[in-house]
Amino acid sequence: MRIRAEYRIGPELRFLSNLETMHMMERALRRARIPFALSEGFNPHIRLSMGTVLPVGLWGEKEYFDLELDGKMDLEELCQDLNRVLPEGAHIIQARELAVTTPSLMKAVNCAAYGFILQMMQQDIATICQNILKADELLIPSRGKKKGVDKDLRKGIYKIDTQLTEAGVCLMFWVGTGEPLNIRYDELTDLLQQQGVPTQAIVDVFREGNYIRINGGLYSPLER
Amino acid sequence: MKDRLFRDILPRVSKPIRYTGNELNIIKKDWDSSRVKMVFAFPDVYEVGMSHIGGRILYGVINETTDHLLERSFAPWPDMEKLMREEGIPLYALESYRPLTDFEVVGFSLQYELSVTNILNMLDLAGIPIFSRERTDDDPLILAGGPVAFNPEPFSDFFDLFMIGDGEEALPELLDEVERVRDLPRQEKLLRLARVEGIYVPSLYEVSYNSDGTLAAMEPLYPEVPRRVRKAIVADLDKAFYPDNPILPYMTVVHDRAVLEVMRGCQRGCRFCHAGMVYRPVREKSVATLQRQARAQLENTGYEEVSLASLSTLDYTGVNQLVKGLVAEHGSKGVGVALPSLRVDAFSIDLANEVQKVRKTTLTLAPEAGTQRLRDVINKNVTQEQLYDAVEAAFKSGWLAVKLYFMIGLPTETEEDLDGILQLLEEVKGIGNRYARRPVEIRASMACFVPKAHTPFQWQPQDSIEKLQEKISYMTRYRRRGIKLSFHDSRVSYLEGIIARGDRRLGQMIYQAWKNGAVFDGWSEYFRFEHWQKAMEESGLDPQFYVSRVRSFDELLPWDFVDSGVTKDYLRKENEKAMEGVPTLDCRREDCTGCGVCPSFEVEIDLRGGDESAH
Structure with a gap:
């Protein structure tokens, strides 16, 4: 079994x-x-x-x-x-x-959701989200195998969401994992810093879940 | 403290799991209701310290069978140490995250001579004065135990007391006494503790020297202080405490498996072997006890392997029965049995196959020397034929890798003995080619011989670094596919040699070495000989006095006051027999060899395996 x-x-x-x-x-x-x-x-x-x-x-x-x-x-x-x-x-x-x-x-798993708990003004976070979604290209030095080479994260970021929690605002990224584009959580940290989030404002990082993304839809690995 | 560690500190260090605690089977006792609070401090990193059986035993015996409390602390890796110093975080215990200064006793495990620099570093990180004489009533009592404590003198500046011998019965007794004398001033406290069996308090003795630098006398300062300190001994190992619920580390530690101690002591009588002399006599556990202990440990940890530990596991009289029983009971669940270093002569094909049924391990053998002559000198009673038979059996049963341990620099060694090692390796490789399915891998590890206190070779000079280097280059000329030679760093062995037979005057040198930056000296990436050389100069110490000198039999040795049970007369006779190349047989099978331990400690050799013996 x-x-x-x-x-x-x-x-x-x-x-x-x-x-x-x-x-x-x-x-x-x-x-x-x-x-x-x-x-x-x-x-x-x-x-x-x-x-x-x-x-x-x-x-x-x-x-x-x-x-x-x-x-x-x-x-x-x-x-x-x-x-x-x-x-x-x-x-x-x-x-x-x-x-x-x-x-x-x-x-099967090709998507993950990472949550960043930020101690920042909600308004500022909203602006950052807009900027990220608006951008055509988000170049970050790769943290993975191709160290030092710039990597465009934009195509790997599927969705962004914010939520108010006890510890602060939770900024959630749904990103690609594995093939074709693997986005690492530390590259997202770099992206946030690039967008003006100070290091000490990130009070916690966690992975909310792992998903199977088919035609834009997200499914739990238990569903597929 | 915990929040700060998890949030600010640990994300910035390598292998943070070393410092988090909270493992399965951890025991967190209530602080306020515990009587004496002690921390067991291991002067190496977590994954090394957590592999140590003695620590597991003491942790269980204190926490499970007494109202005292024993927590754990390990040496932080240099990146963590740096951060701790920068952020003002004192060395803490993994159970309560409390600093070491909150404890009444801090007990260090002395497994290795050069770990002393880590001890000084840990004391410093804890904010505890390094020197015993600088400590006050408010400081914890600093204790050391373990094999190296059998010559405690080089470390006497740093410790308030030593525990010599077996700890599982002695430590609860010591902590009871610590509680009773709690309110006395420090000096009086130590005076009372010095009367506990196995306890040595260096500050209660006066030491004087002859003009040639040798020891003249070592006198107790008070009449109630014992002239000689007898080691503590567990008479019945079968009934002694052994943990059924060992902590299961998250981290992959060095020995990441369930461990059974099948016996303590070894009476093979190898003349270089410290453990073989100081842990006499042999005391075995019964097969039934071991089977019960294995079952309990496996149930409580979920380990996939159980290892049979002792100084010479194949000499355990019940080894056949035990191994077969363990494989029968646990093998189908994918649990393997591991036999550490095997004796060459006692090796049986049968037993090898029992082990291999489930999980195959590298075969490890220790011939120690390359010729019969030298093996007779050191009393390693193994013949070439026995070795070849063992290796042949192993290759026939599917082993593809053999690791062999040797020593270079042994007393009376000549070029012939070094050639002997190479020839022996060649022969083993040849046997492998004949009987194994694939090309075999032979690895030989060459340690530099260091004469140890309490052994028949305690009077022998040690080879100089230069001489050892010559021998190493002599051997490395030789290269052959499938045979790998590795050598211990002769400079490290030299330092070990100074400390192993050192006296109280070494304290300043050790302190200077640490001041100069020596730390993690057992790790080649951190070992810096310069720190020690400079320390020797600064403290005006003549290393040759400790290492290269031939000691006379009449000389009063700094460790003579430690009574291991083995008499100095016996050691001397063994030394003389060594020079004549005359072996001494194991007293379990031949007559009593008169080492002295049984009558003086009123104990006996305790064999439990019955008829199912390996022999």
């Missing part, structure tokens, strides 16, 4: 690397005695694939992994069992069974 789970990584676990998050999940799966499937060979490992890589330093509202089970299991029970043993800050929200043909997370 192949399943996909949606989970949360809270702020207290924001410094875990992807590998560390994976180890945390594997060990939780063992402690909870989930009937996971093992790979063949001399180095058997749990058939777990962490489809979305949360950058170190960010916490995540909705992250996903795929897991292969040895047999069937009630998925509500699986979530409960895992949540009983997961450390504070990590929480399985829901899980669903996958068809054999469902493409992997790595292939």
Whole structure:
């Protein structure tokens, strides 16, 4: 049985690397005695694939992994069992069974939403949003593989939204990930700074979710 | 403090997860209702410190079985240290985020001689006076334990007290006493603590020297202070505390697995080996206890591997039964069993295959020397045939990599012994080519021999840096595909040698080295020999006195007052037998060799494996 789970990584676990998050999940799966499937060979490992890589330093509202089970299991029970043993800050929200043909997370997910909590005047933030959406080109030195080369972020920014929260104004970006254009959260930080947001005004950054974008529509990886 | 760390500090450092705490199975005891508050300080980074079994044991024994409290602190990596200094953040404990100065006792683990600079750095970062004599009633008691504490003298300027020997029973006792003497002035407090078994308080002794620089006398200042300090010892390891709920780090630590301590002590009697002398006698755990401990640890951590630790795991009498049992019980869940450094002679094909059924590891063997003659000198009772048989069995069962440990600079070593190492590697490679499916990889790691206190070689001179360099270049002329040689830094070994057999006069040099910038000296990227050279000049210390001198058997040695149970007479006899190339056999299988530990500590060798022995 192949399943996909949606989970949360809270702020207290924001410094875990992807590998560390994976180890945390594997060990939780063992402690909870989930009937996971093992790979063949001399180095058997749990058939777990962490489809979305949360950058170190960010916490995540909705992250996903795929897991292969040895047999069937009630998925509500699986979530409960895992949540009983997961450390504070990590929480399985829901899980669903996958068809054999469902493409992997790595292939399917092509959009992420990053939230920046800003301590600034709402008016100023609105102006920044307008400027970003109005621009034909947003050149930022790439932080990824092509370090130093300017990268145009504009085509990768699909949507911007603001919301008032307790901690400040939350400015949310829906951006492309993977192919064809990968926008990193630190490039968005650079963009905000370029647009006049002082570093100390950014009080928190998190990833709200990961999405599958088809023809302009955004779907949760649990839907597709 | 926590908010500030998470928001302002940690996003700016490498591997911030080292500093966050909050791991699974962490124990956060209520501060106010805990009796004595102690912090276990490990003078290296988190991922090294969290791999240390002794720390796991002490953490559990204090927090789970007493009303005292034990938190953890590690050396921050230099980028974090810099930030902490800039931002005025004192060294803190990972459980409560409280600064070390809030604790009544700060206990450092002394696993390695050169970690002392990190200790000074940690004290400084905590705002605690570096020198014991500068501390007042308001400062914590600074304690050290661990193998290096068996010669505590070089560190005596910095510590108020040392705990020598096994800690799991001694530390609760010490903390009880700390509570009882809490309101006394510092000096009186120390006087009382000096009476606890295994505790040494350096400030309560007066030391004098002869004109040639050797030790003349070491006298207690008060009649109630013991002349000799006996190590603390756990008589029944099977019943001793062992943690079923170890902390599960988020970070990938060096030894990231469940660990069983199958036994303590080793009586093979290798003459260079410090641990083999000071942790006598052998005390084993029963297979049933170990199986229960493995089950508990795996259930509580979810680890995918369990490692069988000890000084010589293949000598554990129940090793066959234990390994088979563990594989049978946990193997189907993808849990592997790891055997660290294996003895060459005790290796059985059967056992190797048991381990390999689930997870394959690199085979690690330690012949230590390249010729039979030299192996007899050091009492490493392994023959060439045994080694080749072991390697052949391993390659036949599918291993493709073998790691071999050797030492250079051993007493009586000649060029022939160095050639012997190379020939041996060549032969192992040849066996690999004959029996393995693919080309095999042979790695040989060459350590520079450092004579240690409390061993039969404690009187022997150590090779100079120049001599070791010559030997290294002699060996590196040799190159062959599939054989990799690596050498320890001879300058590091030289410094280890000074401290390993040093005395109280080293304090100033160590302090100067730290002042000059020495820190993380065990890490090659931070090791700077210049800091130490300069420190030697500044403190007027003659390193040759400690390293290259042949000590006479009559000399009073700075660590003679530490009673490890093994007599000086025995060490001397072993030294003489070494020079004649006469081996001494393991007292578990032959007659008692008269080392002295059993009668003087009223303990016995404790073997639990029954008939299912590896032999």
